[in-house]
Amino acid sequence: MNFQQLRSVREAVRCGYNLTEVAARLYTSQPGVSRQIRELEEELGVDIFVRAGKRLTGLTPPGASLLPIVERLLLESENLRRAGDDFVAADRGGLVVAATHSQARYALPAVVRDFRQHFPRVSLHLRQGSPRQVAEMLLSGEADIGVATEALAGYEQLVTLPCYRWSHSIIVPPGHPLLALEPQAVTLQALASYPIITYEAGYTGRSHIDESFAQAALAPDVVLTAMDADVIKTYVELGMGVGIVASIAFDAERDRHLRAIDARHLFEVNLTRLGLRRGGWLRGYAFRFIETFVPTLTREEVLRALAQGDSKGEGEGGAVAP
Numbered sequence: 001m002n003f004q005q006l007r008s009v010r011e012a013v014r015c016g017y018n019l020t021e022v023a024a025r026l027y028t029s030q031p032g033v034s035r036q037i038r039e040l041e042e043e044l045g046v047d048i049f050v051r052a053g054k055r056l057t058g059l060t061p062p063g064a065s066l067l068p069i070v071e072r073l074l075l076e077s078e079n080l081r082r083a084g085d086d087f088v089a090a091d092r093g094g095l096v097v098a099a100t101h102s103q104a105r106y107a108l109p110a111v112v113r114d115f116r117q118h119f120p121r122v123s124l125h126l127r128q129g130s131p132r133q134v135a136e137m138l139l140s141g142e143a144d145i146g147v148a149t150e151a152l153a154g155y156e157q158l159v160t161l162p163c164y165r166w167s168h169s170i171i172v173p174p175g176h177p178l179l180a181l182e183p184q185a186v187t188l189q190a191l192a193s194y195p196i197i198t199y200e201a202g203y204t205g206r207s208h209i210d211e212s213f214a215q216a217a218l219a220p221d222v223v224l225t226a227m228d229a230d231v232i233k234t235y236v237e238l239g240m241g242v243g244i245v246a247s248i249a250f251d252a253e254r255d256r257h258l259r260a261i262d263a264r265h266l267f268e269v270n271l272t273r274l275g276l277r278r279g280g281w282l283r284g285y286a287f288r289f290i291e292t293f294v295p296t297l298t299r300e301e302v303l304r305a306l307a308q309g310d311s312k313g314e315g316e317g318g319a320v321a322p
Helices: 003-014 019-026 030-044 061-088 101-107 109-118 131-140 188-192 206-215 229-237 284-293 299-308
Strands: 049-052 055-059 093-099 122-128 145-148 158-166 168-172 196-199 222-226 242-246 259-262 270-277
Touching (some): 003 061, 019 030, 093 131, 093 284, 101 145, 101 229, 145 284, 158 299, 196 206, 196 229, 229 242
Parallel strands (some): 093 122, 093 145, 196 242
Antiparallel strands (some): 049 055, 158 270, 168 242
16 A cells, blocks of 8 residues: 555545546556556455446445545645654745635735745745635645635534624715715615625625525615625726625725725624634644734644634634724
């Protein structure tokens, strides 16, 4: 048994049983991948994969039971390498942070700047994606740390920690009729009388927006959706509708052609979470990145959460974003 055999099995599952893709990922040939899998099956005495001719089509029941062990062995081998790196080169290496656009654009810039000042020899990679893509990058080992509001807490293989709470704002052009009202006087009914521009489903608290309107038995006219608050603001500025964005996405100086109305009385407050792969090894500087982002998440707190398994409670920790 060797690690190349284990990698062949893991990648076969991740690539949807496409051995050509597996071979490309492992920098080998398709026959080589098939041979590695067959040799492991022969050594274990069971078929790991269901086959249709020469094609793999799924996992056998023994294969489904063995896959978590394969994943764990490969994870521990990576942990061993990283642990060695921590002693040999404590301030050098790489860190991959996966985040949604809103987090990467508005919540993380100051954190990234400060981290780079303290660890100039660490190569920091910031990857953006949907909340589910952030979770998948963590699960696959492509990312060390994930930051998102949706999805992360739904994966048993991830440990999640509360970061900060935030609310939505209504964005309108100067002179809009809603600005004549006191913020608390702006109702869902008044808001629903205008075309709405907001986030796509599954992004940046959109579910809380939909829930509020549904509870009020209202069906707003959502004329445009986007993943990016900057895109939403662009179309609001063009007069296409009223925007609903995360409050952190509005800056009075930068967005001087728009006005914001606090909407925390209309929509449920959201909680941004930090996700870590259960059982993964974090380099020392990764703990520093986390603490720079959320000062209450010290190394000791993160290690405690990893040891306990998960910290999903909405009432635990986390600051309120302005």
